[in-house]
Amino acid sequence: MTFSTMLRTMSSGMLRTLLLFILTLAGSIPLGMIVVFLKKSKIRPISWLTKIYIAIMRGTPLMLQLLVWYFGPYYVLGMKITSGYKFIALLIGFIMNYAAYFAEIYRSGIESMPVGQYEAAEILGYSRIRTFFKIILPQVVKRILPAVTNEVITLVKDTSLASALAYQEVFSLAKQISASQTSFLPFVVAGVFYFVANYVVAIVMGRIEKSMQYYK
Amino acid sequence: MEKTVLRMTNIEKHFDDLEVLKDINLTVNNGEVVSIIGPSGSGKSTLLRCATFLEKIDGGEIVYLDKTAAKTRVLSDGVRKKVEYAGKSEMKEIKKCFGLVFQQFNLFPHLSVLRNVMDGPVEVLKRNRKEVEQEARELLDKMGLADKADTYPCNLSGGQQQRVAIARALAMKPEVLFFDEPTSALDPELTIEVLKIIRKLAEEKMTMVIVTHEMSFAEGVSNRVIFMDGGVIVEEGDPKEVFGNPKQERTKQFLKSYTE
Numbered sequence: 369m370t371f372s373t374m375l376r377t378m379s380s381g382m383l384r385t386l387l388l389f390i391l392t393l394a395g396s397i398p399l400g401m402i403v404v405f406l407k408k409s410k411i412r413p414i415s416w417l418t419k420i421y422i423a424i425m426r427g428t429p430l431m432l433q434l435l436v437w438y439f440g441p442y443y444v445l446g447m448k449i450t451s452g453y454k455f456i457a458l459l460i461g462f463i464m465n466y467a468a469y470f471a472e473i474y475r476s477g478i479e480s481m482p483v484g485q486y487e488a489a490e491i492l493g494y495s496r497i498r499t500f501f502k503i504i505l506p507q508v509v510k511r512i513l514p515a516v517t518n519e520v521i522t523l524v525k526d527t528s529l530a531s532a533l534a535y536q537e538v539f540s541l542a543k544q545i546s547a548s549q550t551s552f553l554p555f556v557v558a559g560v561f562y563f564v565a566n567y568v569v570a571i572v573m574g575r576i577e578k579s580m581q582y583y584k
Numbered sequence: 585m586e587k588t589v590l591r592m593t594n595i596e597k598h599f600d601d602l603e604v605l606k607d608i609n610l611t612v613n614n615g616e617v618v619s620i621i622g623p624s625g626s627g628k629s630t631l632l633r634c635a636t637f638l639e640k641i642d643g644g645e646i647v648y649l650d651k652t653a654a655k656t657r658v659l660s661d662g663v664r665k666k667v668e669y670a671g672k673s674e675m676k677e678i679k680k681c682f683g684l685v686f687q688q689f690n691l692f693p694h695l696s697v698l699r700n701v702m703d704g705p706v707e708v709l710k711r712n713r714k715e716v717e718q719e720a721r722e723l724l725d726k727m728g729l730a731d732k733a734d735t736y737p738c739n740l741s742g743g744q745q746q747r748v749a750i751a752r753a754l755a756m757k758p759e760v761l762f763f764d765e766p767t768s769a770l771d772p773e774l775t776i777e778v779l780k781i782i783r784k785l786a787e788e789k790m791t792m793v794i795v796t797h798e799m800s801f802a803e804g805v806s807n808r809v810i811f812m813d814g815g816v817i818v819e820e821g822d823p824k825e826v827f828g829n830p831k832q833e834r835t836k837q838f839l840k841s842y843t844e
Contacts, residue, residue, distance in 0.1 A: 482688075482690075484686060484688050484690035485690060485692065487638055487686070487690065488686065488690035488691070488692070489692075490637075490638065491636060491638075491679075491682075491683065491684045491753075492703070492704040492708060492752075492756065493676065493679050493680065493704065493708040493709075493756075494704075494707070494708060498707065502703075502707070503692055506694045507693065507694055510694070582736060583693045583694050583736045583737070583738050584693065584738035
């Protein structure tokens with residue numbers, strides 16, 4: 369196998385990795401916000417269930433969670449698993465897991481806001497919704513950005529866990545090609561790919577952080 | 585007779601077992617400047633926070649103009665009391681009656697100075713943006729901050745921030761403006777510039793209630809001084825009387841600690 373054939377084969381895996389990465393972010397970033405609201409809900413059972421959900425997501429390995437989402441419907445519910453379900457199971461697993469982590473990051477940001485901001489808004493007659501979206505949220509975003517960057521970088525690397533379901537992303541392919549060609553090179557290619565992807569993430573997030581430095 | 589802007593009667597407030605306000609009565613008439621002085625923990629800030637609904641009262645009545653914001657009903661057992669606040673839409677109207685200037689300014693750091701002043705009138709009062717902007721710029725000019733409209737609060741000194749906060753409160757055109765120790769977070773030099781503004785407002789007959797530790801300022805600016813201690817109003821009256829010739833022993837003691 370020539371190097372260019374190997375690259376071509378692996379590039380399809382890179383695309384799958386990126387697809388999983390982007391869809392996970394698109395799902396978990398907004399879902400995390402909903403999770404915070406549920407956790408802060410005044411209805412006891414709701415906040416209680418949300419706490420359990422977060423505890424499970426953080427307390428068990430993501431790889432195990434992926435297996436449960438994939439095989440659970442068959443073993444627990446006796447459903448037939450179709451081949452198309454694998455990607456869905458991956459997305460559910462990743463999004464549910466990352467939403468829990470994002471929710472905790474959002475919560476830390478929201479709770480770090482000084483009470484004076486709420487009081488000033490209340491005196492001016494702002495509604496609770498307006499206060500949250502116009503006064504609190506923009507400041508929270510600025511505060512949590514470094515923590516979010518960390519999480520996004522972790523996600524880039526965590527996508528390799530999809531290999532547990534034999535999803536043909538870049539890490540799976542690297543392992544397979546390495547075994548069949550008895551070559552170390554696929555690992556190097558995969559390593560460079562992850563590194564570059566995270567380098568781009570760091571640059572983009574750095575830009576966003578910088579764009580918010582106009583105030584303290 | 586001047587119209588009454590705020591009437592608080594028999595106000596009670598406690599935090600758990602601690603009684604912070606005991607049967608307080610406070611009436612503020614239009615155009616009046618009332619200063620509230622007293623040692624830390626005397627309940628004066630809590631009184632302002634109750635007047636502005638940041639804290640809920642545990643007994644008494646709060647009336648703005650002719651609108652009742654809170655009243656107390658004795659329950660059927662004849663002992664327990666229940667405080668009832670007005671409905672949501674009514675409270676929204678009542679809240680337009682007052683503004684509050686905080687000790688820590690509490691400006692919105694992510695908004696420019698101009699937006700800080702404009703946002704309330706535009707977003708809450710739904711007023712015309714152009715009109716509001718013109719008024720906001722005039723207010724900032726009056727505060728001596730015309731050239732700071734487009735900067736952000738973090739670039740301003742504490743005194744400047746507090747003047748923006750005053751402009752922000754005034755932009756809502758309140759009937760009465762409350763000040764909760766407006767200069768306690770400022771050094772003496774910056775304190776002067778803020779007090780100057782408040783004095784100017786007093787000359788324009790702005791109705792104000794000021795909780796302050798600046799005794800000579802309180803004496804000079806107010807029509808009436810209230811001395812609070814231990815959750816009660818100990819002495820109340822003309823500033824010349826309260827400061828020059830206090831009747832109560834506790835007032836004398838307190839004022840003495842300032843002259844020493």
